[in-house]
Amino acid sequence: MTSTTPRPSGGLPVRLLLIVLAATLLDALASLQIARASLGWLPVPASTAAPYVDQLFQLEVGIGAFIFLGCSGFVLWAVLFNRAEKYDESDGLPIEGNTKLEITWTLIPFVIVMVLAYQAIHVSETLSALGPKAKYDLEGGSNPVSVEQLDPIRNYGPIQVISRQWNWEFIYPNGVRSSELHLPIDQRANFQLSSEDVIHGFYVPAFRLKQDIIPGSVISYSITPTREGRYRLRDSQFSGAYFSQNQTDVVVQSQEAFAAWLEQAARNPLVPGLSPATQLYQDRLSKGDKGWATVKPAPPPLVNDPGIPDAPHEA
Amino acid sequence: MTSTNYDPRVLKALHPVPGAPDNWKRFFTFNTDAKVIGIQYIALALFFLLVGGLLAMVMRGELITPPADLVDPTVYNGLYTMHGTVMLFLFLFPILNGFNNLLIPTMIGAPDMAFPKVNAAAFWIVPVFGVVLLASFFVPGGPASAGWWSYPPVSIQNPLGHFINGEFLWILAVALSGVSSIMGAVNFVTTIIRMRAPGMGFFRMPVFVWTAWAAQTLQLIGLPALTGGAIMLLFDLSFGTSFFRPEGGGDPVLYQHFFWFYSHPAVYVMVLPVFGIFSELITVYSRKPLFGYKFVALASFVITFLGLIVWVHHMFYSGTPQWMRNIFIVTTMLIAVPTGVKVFAWLGTLWGGKIRLTTPMLFVLGGLVNFILGGITGIMLGTAPVDIHVGNTYFVVAHFHYVIFNTIGFGIFAGIYHWFPKFTGRMYYEGLGKVHFLLTFIGATLNWLPLHWAGLYGMPRRVASYDPEFAIWNVVASIGAFMVGVAAIPFILNIVSSWARGAKAPPNPWNAIGLEWLLPSPPPAENFEDDVPTVISAPYGYGLGQPLVEDEEYYVRRALEA
Structure with a gap:
């Protein structure tokens, strides 16, 4: 399984999509487990503030784990399957970028962090300590x-x-x-x-x-x-x-x-x-x-x- | 000296001449060659990395058991203060300025910096304040011990009442460091704006140059605030003023604003060039163009702008009102967006590449994974309610070491290995490099990953002793720290022995695209001299088959023949 070029043939993207889908699902499941476990990383909750803080923390751990596992999983995948052979001096696919993709990965994090900011402000105002x-x-x-x-x-x-x-x-x-x-x-x-x-x-x-x-x-x-x-x-x-x-x-x-x-x-x-x-x-x-x-x-x-x-x- | 092969004028020249005897002596002079200054910066910074690391080893020795039994708590406080100060002001800033000196002129095809003498003067301030800072270990009462934040009133208590005390020398050193950095920044920014090779428009600049520019812009805007704050602190300490003393009507929180207005952006000053190094290296070792080059380049300045308006997130628990918290939660969250653009661009570059896991690439990939983790914990710290629980605990210590050592440190090691052949003319040993990487990666992970949990569970930072429930994380962390310490041995061995007797480096050992790789290794004093190439393509044209400059064969041949 050396690096395959997904673009030319019509059959490949389906397989690729399936892999991506399966990986995303796996990532989501793992992150869910980590988020569940994360409440155990905190001391016993003993004030009215604690459940709010813990829930926000748990949400952040969940999203964070999803991103971390997804990105580092991708790095691992690339290192495993996109390695150059020992004497292979050739270049990779000369992809210079993709504006649609760039805009997507600007907008999605923007939405995620704004949701977190809203949550954080909401919790912060609820606590009013x-x-x-x-x-x-x-x-x-x-x-x-x-x-x-x-x-x-x-x-x-x-x-x-x-x-x-x-x-x-x-x-x-x-x-x-x-x-x-x-x-x-x-x-x-x-x-x-x-x-x-x-x-x-x-x-x-x-x-x-x-x-x-x-x-x-x-x-x-x-x-x-x-x-x-x-x-x-x-x-x-x-x-x-x-x-x-x-x-x-x-x-x-x-x-x-x-x-x-x-x-x-x-x-x-x-x-x-x-x-x-x-x-x-x-x-x-x-x-x-x-x-x-x-x-x-x-x-x-x-x-x-x-x-x-x-x-x-x-x- | 028996050498008669050299014209005596060559031997007196300010810059090193490849093969000339006594070359090393030039590194101890007021030399105006940016490449000499670059190596001066890097060598001195690595010396201070050892000093700062040694302090850390003693600290981790103290923290391996709960009670304060190895050193007195006052000594521990001095050690952690000096560890942070040495690492930031004498290791990180100088070493990155070393990279700026080596890379900016060669990457943009300039013969030297815009102001070579200012450049050399900026460097020579570093050993001066280094000596001032180290001297503070020997003044009565010991060195500064209020942390690198140096928050008043604890920093200005001056228990012995001497005029010359550790804190006094500390402030002096920090102010001098600021002067040096501003001189450096003026120089780098001017050079980048004014001295690019013909044809090198802004969107043909390598990303390292973009990031250095963005970072040095932050220095110019932010440093005056810190320097001003430091001078007021010095007056409060030594001349009885009350800028920050509550007894005289001053406000200690005001200092925190001055301090963080610079010291938060300072993190971006350090991490931006490392983003540049990541961009340079991932493209070379994946053999692919940088995914979305323009987005990556521009994101640097978005980070610069946002970096200037997030500082209050360090003060969520200082008594900041709710409205202020809300504003700074939003700005802090926003900074994840341009940073994410960069991370995804690197991942996109890896996609479908021809990845070569050389030592520099290993450090880049390790650093990238660490950065994703450090970035995520940073976002968590930006949300005030979570920060109010974990702020000032070991969670923060773990977070910022993930950014500062596990990302920036890794990027620096990657950069040292990658450009080592270019500027020393010798190849490093790949095997030793990989040992260095493995020890560093495992050690750093053992060191800082467990400390997140110590912090979540409520262990405050800066403690010399702690409750026994935190022991397990600290034992693992100390073992990891000692491993990182041991990792210095293969690194030093590699650098010293390959510089002395490594194989001769060709001009372009990595088959990389960039002006610096069209120069001989090491490049001559004036780089391209009068024969500066005309740039005709964007950087990182791997696989596109376009030449970077006009008459590329001529420059390649010339570098080989030199």
Whole structure:
């Protein structure tokens, strides 16, 4: 089966069409399987945003797999069947192009990406996790709370989320402070995100949501958790030496358990909260402060509930 | 020196003379011959590829286990920052400028660049800022360690308070790199517009020249934004201004706009010439004309235009309002269209060809398949809701390494092998080349494919340590990375030994169509000198049986006799 010239004889295009049809079908089936499997590549979905994001992701994986398999299958096919024999110095078919084909493969991708863009905008607007951002004057004595803009459709909050190099602090409306973020299930919780030093990223993979926290601004952000469990909250925007240690957990509880926790925590005395970087920095100092320069970690915040650092998380 | 065969004036000439003794010394001088400068760029860039690669090896060593146990986290941060900076500013940009220097004049039949001295000066800035950047490893406090984005405020924290610090030297190096690139860009664009051979209209230019032109246009438009941003950052760091410092009323997000306005197009600056290399090589090794040449050529400038209006997709999670996200989702999606035109054109060119799987063709096909994957993940990242989940995770790291190494890197290797005989006058060893390809392809796939899943599962990028659930992907990735490192050995061996003692290369070893193949290997200093051929056909006329230039036999004979 060396390269055949499909044009001259009338019988060949039928066979070619059949091959193309069979290949397309095979490609479609394989892509469908890959798209089905793709939901398993993501952490457990635990917020109202997750199903939307996952569906869009799945759609993109499906289309992407179809294109990738189709194109690389074609390359493989060409390499297998259009190879020149060892001493064959001749040229291939001198086809210089085909305007109709060019227009087709400009229009089809255009339609595909516009459908994706429409879907993406639609999902993005449905999620509406991001509220307004308000700047405050760091030096002039104003503080994040003075400029905060609450989410009018929240069920719970606002929870002040304060990020630092390198720890997290959460302050609930009743004044309770914690190192782990506790949330009641199925309630749209509103956060007021602020940073005391550099940019941090508020990222809970199980929620599929991420928002950078900009020093000098307060960002109103809302999430509705839908699944009880313990999930990782990670700093996703590089924030200096102990960036990778700047993680904690989100604990999603039933509304009763959450209320009980809040009540219990209010009675707890304030203790230093979770701050793994503090310990690591102490270790470094005791070993002679080797390594390259870093700012000192901010002292651990005083909280009512320092959390359970070693508890297993689901995602 | 015993050689008396050469006129002493020849030995003092600025350009290398084939066979003359001590030719190599010319590569260490302020030489104005574009071909010498091209090789200078490429050799220096390959040195920095080793430096950047070595940094990556240490990083992958650190990341093979979850805790930060091999190096201190501060050291890891410095390593990843320098890895990115070295690879972009000291490997990729310089090596592509090396290709521009070698290929633009020879492909368009110009004797040299429009501004040879500016050209040489642009090159010599590269080792200068290379030294500045490497020196930053040795200043108190270590090198810059805020990533190659260098986002404030973390980049301007300056813990030790010294005036000369790693970040200071980093900004200086990046600004110098910008100056060098702008000088290069002015030169390349002028040369392409003004110095083409008679008869070479725009639609008779090889696609590499089109893509270089489109890419260098982006440099001219985009670089001033980055350089401006870098200078403001330097002032914030060293002179107490508050362009980006929130304490003084500055806005850190403003920097991100300056940065990405250039640094997103920068990817196109790098990938466009590689699209050019793909177009040149796929035609030669399939023995077919480029499918839809005009579409492919014009698509380069469509990419240039769209490339300038997509930068906010790097900032979907920075607090950008919904309307802004929507606009940049659409523009980002659109860029898939001209890119798709190119990919389909290459596939159309392969169709019914007489494919020869030489080392350069293997790198092209490997790079093409990798690019399709990297392009698809790029589209996924352009849709804001998915980006908000996977942005700043290893999914992005996997995506851009698929583009930057597995596509651009592969294209560069392909180009080096393909034009090696032309500019050194020696043939490379095919066997070693294939070993290099296999190790690189398998290593790169093991390295970056699994990291997509780490990212989807929520592993942030830039971490020195990570949760144990990500370990499996990282172990495979590290093994792959070490393989890519090992692949450097057959490559270096091949280049060094074939340059020293490889078989002499004929003028046109690949039976390729193009002005550069009508020149002797290596071409003389002034290329065609006073005898520039008149171009009478479009490029890539494989199988069409038309000569490319008037009196083609004369030029072929002349090259053989030289």
